[in-house]
Amino acid sequence: xxxxxxxxxxxxxxxxxxxxxxxxxxxxxxxAQFVPARFALADGGSVNAYKTGADGMPGxxxxxxxxxxSIAKDGTVTIVTHRSEMGTGSRTSLPMVVADEMEADxxxxxxxxxxxxxxxxxxxxxDGSRSIRHFxxxxxxxxxxxxxxxxxxxxxxxxxxDTECRAQNHKVVHVPTGKSLGYGELAEKAAALPTPKASxxxxxxxxxFRYIGKGQVQITDLFxxxxxxATYAQDxxxxxxxxxxxxxxxxxxxxxxxxDEAAAMKVPGVIxxxxxxxxxxxxxxxxxxxxxxxxxxxxxxxxxxxxxNVKWDDGPNKSYDSDAFKVxxxxxxxxxxxxxxNEGDVDKALAxxxxxxxxxxxxxxxxxxxxxxxxxxxxxxxxxxxxxACVQSPGGTRSDVAKLLGLKEDDVTxxxxxxxxxxxxxxxxxxxxxxxTLSKSMGGTPVKVVWTREDDIQHSFYHAxxxxxxxAGIDSNGKVVAWRHRxxxxxxxxxxxxxPHRESSLELGLGLIDTxxxxxxxxxETGEATAHTRIGWFRSVNNIPHAFAMxxxxxxxxxxxxxxxxxFLLEMIGPPRIVDPRKTVTNELWNYGDPWDTYPVDTARTxxxxxxxxxxxxxxxKLPKGHGLGIAVQRSFLTYVATVVEVAVDDKxxxxxxxxxxxxxxxxxxxxxxxxxxxxxxxxxxLSIAKYTQVTFxxxxxxxxxxxxxxxxxxxxxxxxxxxxxxxxxxxxxSSGVGEPGVPPFAPAFVNAIYAATGKRIRNLPLGDQLSx
Amino acid sequence: MKLKVNQQxxxxxxxxxxxxxxxxxxxxxxxxxxxxxGAGLCGACTxxxxxxxxxxxxxxxxxxxxxxxxxxxxxxxxGNHPVQKAWRAANVPQCGYCQCxxxxxxxxxxxxxxxxxxxxxxxxxxGNICRxxxxxxxxxxxxxxxxxx
Numbered sequence: 001x002x003x004x005x006x007x008x009x010x011x012x013x014x015x016x017x018x019x020x021x022x023x024x025x026x027x028x029x030x031x032a033q034f035v036p037a038r039f040a041l042a043d044g045g046s047v048n049a050y051k052t053g054a055d056g057m058p059g060x061x062x063x064x065x066x067x068x069x070s071i072a073k074d075g076t077v078t079i080v081t082h083r084s085e086m087g088t089g090s091r092t093s094l095p096m097v098v099a100d101e102m103e104a105d106x107x108x109x110x111x112x113x114x115x116x117x118x119x120x121x122x123x124x125x126x127d128g129s130r131s132i133r134h135f136x137x138x139x140x141x142x143x144x145x146x147x148x149x150x151x152x153x154x155x156x157x158x159x160x161x162d163t164e165c166r167a168q169n170h171k172v173v174h175v176p177t178g179k180s181l182g183y184g185e186l187a188e189k190a191a192a193l194p195t196p197k198a199s200x201x202x203x204x205x206x207x208x209f210r211y212i213g214k215g216q217v218q219i220t221d222l223f224x225x226x227x228x229x230a231t232y233a234q235d236x237x238x239x240x241x242x243x244x245x246x247x248x249x250x251x252x253x254x255x256x257x258x259x260d261e262a263a264a265m266k267v268p269g270v271i272x273x274x275x276x277x278x279x280x281x282x283x284x285x286x287x288x289x290x291x292x293x294x295x296x297x298x299x300x301x302x303x304x305x306x307x308x309n310v311k312w313d314d315g316p317n318k319s320y321d322s323d324a325f326k327v328x329x330x331x332x333x334x335x336x337x338x339x340x341x342n343e344g345d346v347d348k349a350l351a352x353x354x355x356x357x358x359x360x361x362x363x364x365x366x367x368x369x370x371x372x373x374x375x376x377x378x379x380x381x382x383x384x385x386x387x388x389a390c391v392q393s394p395g396g397t398r399s400d401v402a403k404l405l406g407l408k409e410d411d412v413t414x415x416x417x418x419x420x421x422x423x424x425x426x427x428x429x430x431x432x433x434x435x436x437t438l439s440k441s442m443g444g445t446p447v448k449v450v451w452t453r454e455d456d457i458q459h460s461f462y463h464a465x466x467x468x469x470x471x472a473g474i475d476s477n478g479k480v481v482a483w484r485h486r487x488x489x490x491x492x493x494x495x496x497x498x499x500p501h502r503e504s505s506l507e508l509g510l511g512l513i514d515t516x517x518x519x520x521x522x523x524x525e526t527g528e529a530t531a532h533t534r535i536g537w538f539r540s541v542n543n544i545p546h547a548f549a550m551x552x553x554x555x556x557x558x559x560x561x562x563x564x565x566x567x568f569l570l571e572m573i574g575p576p577r578i579v580d581p582r583k584t585v586t587n588e589l590w591n592y593g594d595p596w597d598t599y600p601v602d603t604a605r606t607x608x609x610x611x612x613x614x615x616x617x618x619x620x621x622k623l624p625k626g627h628g629l630g631i632a633v634q635r636s637f638l639t640y641v642a643t644v645v646e647v648a649v650d651d652k653x654x655x656x657x658x659x660x661x662x663x664x665x666x667x668x669x670x671x672x673x674x675x676x677x678x679x680x681x682x683x684x685x686x687l688s689i690a691k692y693t694q695v696t697f698x699x700x701x702x703x704x705x706x707x708x709x710x711x712x713x714x715x716x717x718x719x720x721x722x723x724x725x726x727x728x729x730x731x732x733x734x735s736s737g738v739g740e741p742g743v744p745p746f747a748p749a750f751v752n753a754i755y756a757a758t759g760k761r762i763r764n765l766p767l768g769d770q771l772s773x
Numbered sequence: 774m775k776l777k778v779n780q781q782x783x784x785x786x787x788x789x790x791x792x793x794x795x796x797x798x799x800x801x802x803x804x805x806x807x808x809x810x811g812a813g814l815c816g817a818c819t820x821x822x823x824x825x826x827x828x829x830x831x832x833x834x835x836x837x838x839x840x841x842x843x844x845x846x847x848x849x850x851x852g853n854h855p856v857q858k859a860w861r862a863a864n865v866p867q868c869g870y871c872q873c874x875x876x877x878x879x880x881x882x883x884x885x886x887x888x889x890x891x892x893x894x895x896x897x898x899x900g901n902i903c904r905x906x907x908x909x910x911x912x913x914x915x916x917x918x919x920x921x922x
Contacts, residue, residue, distance in 0.1 A: 087868030087905045218864060225869035226860045227852035228805015228845035232870055235804035243799070268788070298808075299788065299795040371809050371817055371870040371904050420807070420870025421904050453810040677867055677907070684906025707814035707902060715908040716895030722909055 047141050047201050050734050053593035054134035057125065059118025059395055063138035064195050065146035067120060068098060071191070075170060075184030077104045082114040082121035083131045084392050085221070086370075086422030087681070088739045089674035090131035092219045094139050097670060100211045101143025101204055102150070104183070105170040111220045116387075116394030116414030126392045127427050127537070128592065129637035129737025132670055136735045144201050146190075153189035154181050169210075206731045215673040221418065233375040233390035233417045238446040241377060242271060243298045244438050245305050245450055248290040248459045251314040251700035252533050253278055259291050263307040269300025273308070274441045276434070282496050285400060285428040288459055288534075292438055298450050314700055320532035322465070322696040326362060329467035329488045332527030333360065337486050340508055341585045344521030346473075349482035353473030357560055361470070361549040362764045363747075364694035366463035366538055367704070369712060372420020373451040378435040380444035384411045389432040390419040397429040401436045423685075424537040428461050457710050458702045461536020462695055464489040464507075467529075468549035473521070478561050480572065483519040487512055489545065490531035502526040503542065509590030511543035511636050511744060513581055515550060516603045518574025533697065539685060540740040543636040544747065551632035551748035552763065555755065565752060566614045566631050573633075576604035592638050598734050599638040606633055608727060609642035609663040616725050617644035617661035626650060627658070630752025632745040638734075639741040640665040640727075643683075645749040649757045653772030657687060657718030657750070662742060665727035667735040676724040679742045683719040686746025688712045691767045774838040778803070779847025789835035793827075794818045796834055797844060805845035805873045809902070816901030819874040819881075820844050826881035828900070845873040848880060856880045859918035867905035875901045879915050888919050 046063070054061045062068075068080045079098050085091035095111050098104075114121045122138065151165040154172035158165075158179075165172050173180045211217050224230040249255065261273045271294050278289030293304035350356055376389035378401070385405055391397045394414045402412045419426055435449040451459075466489035473482030493504045503512075503526050512524060538544075551569075558568035579601040582589055591599060610633050619629060626649050633642040646659040660683045669675060692711035696703045704710040713719070751762040754771070762770055774785045778801060785796060792811075797803040797820070806829055809817030813831035820829045821843040829842075848854050856879050866872045875898070882889060882897040889897065894915050903911065 085868075087866075089867075218861070219866070221869060222861050222864070222866065223852060225866045225872050226857045226876060228803070228873045230869055231804070232807075234808055235798070237802055237804075297787075297791075297795060297799045299791045299799070303788075369904060371815065371868065371902065372807070373809075418870075419868060421868045423904070450808070453812070453815075673864060677864065677905075677910070680909050681867055681906030684908060685904070706812050707810055708812070712902060712904065713906070713908075714900075714902060715898045715911060716891075719906070720909050720912060 047198050047203060048137040049732065050598045051595050052134050052598060052734070053595065054123065056593055057123035057134070059121070059123040061134065061138040062120065062122040063141040063145070065142050065149065066195055068142050069102065069146045071183050071187035073184050073187060075108055075182050076110055077108055077183060078110045078112055080112050080114050080121070082124050084124070084126040084394065084416050084419055084422070086126065086392065086419035086426065088131070088678060089219050089671060090126070092217060093671045093674060094131060094135055096211045096217050097136055097139040098143035098146070100209050101140050102146040103167040103169055106211060106217055108170060113416050115416065116398035118395035124393065124395045125427070127424060129639065129739045129741060131737065133638065133736050136670065140203055141198070141201060144203050145196050148196050148201060149190045149193045150183060150186050152193060153186040156189060157181060212670055213672065215671060217671065230418055232372050232420045233388060234372050234420070234450065236377045236388040236417065236448060238377055238379060238388070241446040241448055242294050242296065242442065243301045243450060244292050244294045244447050245301045245452065246276070246290045246292040246434060247305050247308050247310050248288045248455065249278065249312055250458065251312070251317050252288065253281065253315040253317055255313045255315060256289070256291055257311040257313050259308045259310040263309065264293050264304040267300055267304040267307065269296040270304040271295055272442065274438060276437055282494060282498065284495055285430045285433065287430045287434045287437065294438060294442065294447060302452070317532045318700040320697045320700045322364065322698070325465065326467065329529055330360065332488045332529065333467045333469035333486045337525035337527040338502060339523060339525055339586050341513055341522070341524040341581055343584045346482050346484050346521045346523040349521035350471065350473040350484065353482060354476040355474040356471060357474065357557055358469065358471040359553060359556055359763060361468045361545070361552060363466050363545045363548055364696065364765065365465045366689065366693050367457045367460040367695050367710060368423040368425035368538055369457060369710060370421025370423055370425055373453055373456040374426060374431040375448065375450050376432040376435040377446055377448040378432065378439040379446035380405065380439050383407055385436065387412065387414045387432055387436070388417060389414065389429065390417050390426055391429050391432060392419065392422050392427040393429060397432050400429055401432060404433055404436050405440060423539040425460060428536060453706045457695070457704050457706065461534040463538035463544070464492065464535045464542065466542070466545035468545055470549050470553040472553065472557055474557070474561070480519050480557060482521040483517055484523045484525070485512065485549065486525045486527055487546065488527035488529050489542065490529045490535050492535040492537060494531035494535060499531050501528045501530055505588040505590045507542045509592065510541045511546040511634055513585060513589060514579070514601050514635060516574070516579045516601055516606050516635070517572050532700070540636055540743040543634060543744040544689065547632065547634040547744035548748050548765070551634065551745065552751055555630065555752040556761065559755065566610065566619050569631060569633065570607060570610060573603050573606050573610070576607060578602055594638060599736065601635060605640045605665050606635060609633060609640045609665050612663035612725050612727065613642035613644045613661050616663065616723065617646070619644065626757055628753045628755070628757025630749040630754070630756055632748035632752060634741070634744040636741045636744050638736040639738060641741045641745050643745040643749045645746065645753045647750065647753040647757050649754065649771060653769070655691070655754060655767065655771060658721060660719055660722040661725065662722065663725040663727060664738065664741065665729070666738050667733040668729045668731045669726060669735065672726055675726055675738045678738045679724040680722040682742025683722045683746055684713050686743050687719045687750065690747040690750045690765060694766050774834055776837050776839065777841040779843060785834055787834070790833050792830050793820070793832050793834060793837055793842065794829035797829060803844045803846050807870055807873060809871065815871070816878055817871045817874040819877040819901065821877060821881055824881070824884065826878045845877055848877065854880060855921050856883065856918045859914040859921065863910045863914040863917065865907050865910040865914050867907055871901060871903045875903065875911055879918065883915070883919055
């Protein structure tokens with residue numbers, strides 16, 4: 001649910017000013033990732049079995065139990081969780097890793113949310129499906145260190161050797177005599193000990209895990225969520241707090257010309273009207289500007305905004321039009337682009353092919369529409385500020401707010417609430433910056449900025465619209481000998497640097513550049529596209545269009561050749577091997593910010609998930625009339641996912657999805673129950689995207705407003721029977737994430753299933769009424 | 774205006790057009806009633822008015838004058854309404870934001886229809902959106918709550 005490994009690079013780009021590494025050819029950002037490190041024991045105070053990209057992120061990793069663990073005299077163990085919770089369960093899963101390693105009894109563990117402080121806790125950018133991938137090892141080390149400190153405290157108490165003391169389910173036992181001391185009794189002594197050196201830390205044998213990999217631990221907020229006590233940013237109450245809503249420019253970079261302040265001030269409860277200037281692009285996460293109304297209640301602020309009658313100068317994006325832009329992108333996709341990866345000679349192979357197949361695929365903008373619209377509260381007191389916000393990026397929010405207010409980072413506290421959904425939207429802290437601006441305008445009075453649903457849908461950072469052209473050459477034996485993929489989409493990098501007018505290395509890394517297809521002549525190209533709105537990462541990001549085009553095209557060729565879709569997909573993937581695009585890319589190569597040696601492109605794993613999904617779905621089974629099966633696979637966020645979708649199409653063209661089977665290989669897994677919930681949710685989001693979701697622009701303005709015209713999936717509309725098949729892996733297989741990778745294969749599997757059911761090929765999303773028209 | 778909220782008598786002097794949701798959230802700090810769309814389209818703000826499920830974001834204060842409102846905080850004294858228990862047993866929530874509205878709607882459904890059919894569940898729950906996509910578990914939780922009750 002969570003975006004954005006691309007964020008690894010973005011945070012590097014935006015927070016460390018290594019633009020050169022992104023734009024030039026030097027590979028500054030990525031260079032460190034080429035160090036071979038697979039399974040080598042790392043040095044420098046870590047017991048990690050393998051290297052990840054975690055150290056390349058702002059704040060890196062911290063594994064000191066003095067930071068994360070405290071024990072009360074009554075034995076209650078409090079574990080700090082430093083990543084934001086938006087529904088994936090990481091707020092529970094990471095502390096569970098600590099608890100397991102330290103032999104804590106989960107029923108006596110309390111979880112406390114860390115404020116934004118990356119110097120203290122390590123990286124907090126909760127996106128890119130990274131929480132488990134980057135923190136399973138540091139959290140194991142943290143728990144193991146705590147366990148050894150407790151054992152040592154017991155040894156000191158008894159005057160015996162550490163080797164005679166064993167931590168076991170919340171107490172330390174003296175093995176020769178059987179006497180024991182509870183964690184509460186040892187707390188004070190253990191807390192006074194220094195953290196053991198990494199070289200002396202022994203991790204548990206996985207056979208001794210109590211919680212990791214078992215799936216019996218429920219999310220820590222379950223009771224509070226079901227009783228209304230769980231607190232999200234929209235729910236924050238601070239003494240003396242005022243409420244604000246903002247009229248934002250309907251066109252990005254639009255400016256306020258005039259507004260009726262007096263009318264707004266006449267609304268009972270309205271206190272103040274504040275104009276906020278826009279920031280020119282690249283604006284990173286700076287607010288869009290507009291006119292804010294501050295009032296004694298949310299309702300009064302909203303009533304005040306209604307009568308502002310703002311006149312806008314729409315600025316340079318005023319003619320942005322989705323239909324016209326689609327035509328422009330198509331033109332780009334139909335001519336040679338910039339070569340990004342090149343193997344063999346595609347032109348020659350296409351010229352000599354017995355058959356050439358060419359198709360185009362289109363996916364529109366999406367808005368994340370998390371159920372909780374963005375919200376933030378800020379209070380300023382002298383040279384200190386306090387923030388309460390539903391942010392995926394507590395550390396980045398802290399530095400951005402500090403910068404905006406001219407304060408030291410140490411004087412800004414970012415309290416992270418629960419996030420009512422995130423999907424990438426809440427990685428951008430514009431709403432917290434708005435609250436900071438407005439609190440400042442009120443002399444520091446706490447101000448809560450409330451985004452309405454209309455604000456959320458009309459002023460998001462949108463999933464990139466995209467146009468893909470794929471051309472395949474087939475020889476007389478029915479073998480694919482040429483594959484040319486032209487990808488056109490505006491870049492989210494336009495928020496951080498002058499618009500690159502094409503997908504960046506990071507976006508190509510999102511499931512295009514790493515294509516595993518076993519074709520001798522292969523060329524990946526990008527075409528030009530300009531961002532006319534704010535582009536942002538949306539759960540699984542560019543993997544969605546890339547997977548849609550590639551996995552649809554494979555099925556189209558299979559149909560053309562009269563081959564089974566699944567068999568042909570395996571043929572395209574080719575034999576089990578490591579695919580290494582490092583030698584054949586022409587620009588920088590991005591592997592989700594993680595080392596290739598730890599996370600290579602391993603087609604044995606790609607093949608395995610395809611085979612498991614197909615087998616579990618009963619591929620080839622006899623289906624009722626109007627039903628069809630489709631399959632697709634994508635490696636995204638270093639996790640391999642294959643999905644088989646069964647559709648049922650009635651004679652009016654209505655499509656339902658009676659069953660979904662998804663196989664996922666995420667390396668070693670922590671919490672199978674939460675993996676299943678992510679995969680079930682990914683199917684719902686996937687089906688939303690495939691059937692309904694789109695944001696369109698006319699005259700620079702978003703045409704959708706709320707859930708009546710921004711349609712999302714509702715209960716019973718399909719994907720009610722999603723079966724998740726988790727590939728079992730031992731702990732040596734590096735863990736990867738599960739928040740995003742379930743989404744990309746869904747849409748292509750869905751359209752492939754429609755083709756199987758009806759013979760009709762859907763190449764433009766959303767489906768809408770294409771089958772009934 | 775006078776009304777009951779979770780069995781307590783309340784009086785309200787403000788804008789009679791203000792939706793009940795903002796009264797509950799901003800004035801009574803009953804924030805289990807969530808703001809999701811403000812237009813009766815998503816169900817996150819569902820409460821019971823005289824026992825019936827209502828979208829509190831589109832019902833004005835003047836229309837609840839003399840009525841009795843129950844929010845998620847008042848659904849059960851100890852948080853153990855059969856629907857709440859079923860929700861936990863099925864591990865329904867992901868982010869959790871929409872779940873109070875879902876639970877309130879499901880509780881109203883089951884108070885009227887003890888053993889709803891699949892279609893009745895879909896019909897009744899159509900107005901409650903979950904972007905995390907917990908529908909499969911919402912459905913099974915309602916089924917098991919119906920069995921328990």
